[in-house]
Amino acid sequence: ANSPAYDGPVDANSPRPKSYHTITAISKTKSETKINNKDEDDYHATLKALNSKGRFPRKSLGQHYMLNSSVNEELVAAADVQEGDLVVEIGPGTGSLTNVLVDAGATVLAIEKDPYMAALVMERFSSLDHVKVLLEDFTKCHIRSHLSTISQSGRNSSGVKPQYAKVVSNLPFNISTEVIKQLLPMGDIFSEVVLLLQEEAAVRLVDSSSGSSEYRPINIFINFYSNPEYRFKVPRTNFFPQPKVDAAVVSFRLKQPVDYPPVSSAKSFFSMVNSAFNGKRKMLRKTLQHICPSLEIEEALVSAGLPPTARPEELALEDFVRLHNSIAKA
Numbered sequence: 001a002n003s004p005a006y007d008g009p010v011d012a013n014s015p016r017p018k019s020y021h022t023i024t025a026i027s028k029t030k031s032e033t034k035i036n037n038k039d040e041d042d043y044h045a046t047l048k049a050l051n052s053k054g055r056f057p058r059k060s061l062g063q064h065y066m067l068n069s070s071v072n073e074e075l076v077a078a079a080d081v082q083e084g085d086l087v088v089e090i091g092p093g094t095g096s097l098t099n100v101l102v103d104a105g106a107t108v109l110a111i112e113k114d115p116y117m118a119a120l121v122m123e124r125f126s127s128l129d130h131v132k133v134l135l136e137d138f139t140k141c142h143i144r145s146h147l148s149t150i151s152q153s154g155r156n157s158s159g160v161k162p163q164y165a166k167v168v169s170n171l172p173f174n175i176s177t178e179v180i181k182q183l184l185p186m187g188d189i190f191s192e193v194v195l196l197l198q199e200e201a202a203v204r205l206v207d208s209s210s211g212s213s214e215y216r217p218i219n220i221f222i223n224f225y226s227n228p229e230y231r232f233k234v235p236r237t238n239f240f241p242q243p244k245v246d247a248a249v250v251s252f253r254l255k256q257p258v259d260y261p262p263v264s265s266a267k268s269f270f271s272m273v274n275s276a277f278n279g280k281r282k283m284l285r286k287t288l289q290h291i292c293p294s295l296e297i298e299e300a301l302v303s304a305g306l307p308p309t310a311r312p313e314e315l316a317l318e319d320f321v322r323l324h325n326s327i328a329k330a
């Protein structure tokens, strides 16, 4: 029990938990060493900010605040944020990550759903005209028009208009899949999406390859639109209040639309992939029967270089693309 429970009072004077800054990475990297050695933190600053508004973290909004500024710095480094970059931050909370983004020279568009936290972060950055805070639910907001407004107004710390924006966020675990589905097809406006996700989800989303039991349509979706990379693990002790699970940072380098796999329609492609996985253990010649007769599916499988008895977990992204294209031709 390193941090108080959701409904407990916030004690900003309590000593910083000893173990919270330990970060373990899958492989030992330069960044891991940096995190382990760093002694600065946002622990008291975060608790004081919450206290100043008399706020208890809200479970429904996934409010687990980052206590370790080194993790925030690593998130920003994972997105390679440079002077003049335009960065969207989902759920700034107390603004600890926002602060690191500002220090890196970014223009930040922070979108926060909780009116109290939005007010807190607006107040914190009120003197900076390259930080814009919007009180909105990110999953419902029109991010394209917000970004184009900022680009047009030239609201950018170095005055340079970046070609692509980035997303960097410690976001609530319960909206992460929705956010991934929303952002990944936006390679025309975003180059990099770096998210702090639940660890298990991070592994499932990045590492699942065809043949594994965790292989799902979302894996095909992610690889269609991006190149994902698992960066490092962030133990639960780094958050207040402490969640029941660990987290991990994942970066998604978005493909530009010209680099998407060649399918006649992404909509019909993903509809075929979803149907294929509806019967995960069933053969595709059965589950795709509503698209065309089994015999034609078998022929399409063979002409795509696959066995006529193939099941969905045997197909990698390129195989689904070949299958879709040969069914579309049939």
Ligand SMILES: C[S@@+](CC[C@H](N)C(=O)[O-])C[C@H]1O[C@@H](n2cnc3c(N)ncnc32)[C@H](O)[C@@H]1O
Binding pocket: 061, 062, 063, 064, 065, 066, 067, 090, 091, 092, 093, 094, 095, 096, 097, 111, 112, 113, 114, 117, 136, 137, 138, 139, 169, 170, 171, 172, 173, 175
């Ligand atoms: C996990 S906390 C992280 C806060 C802060 N970024 C940090 O690192 O300490 C998630 C934040 O997202 C906000 N939030 C929750 N749902 C949201 C949504 N749909 N749109 C925007 N913000 C949301 C919460 O109010 C909270 O401030």
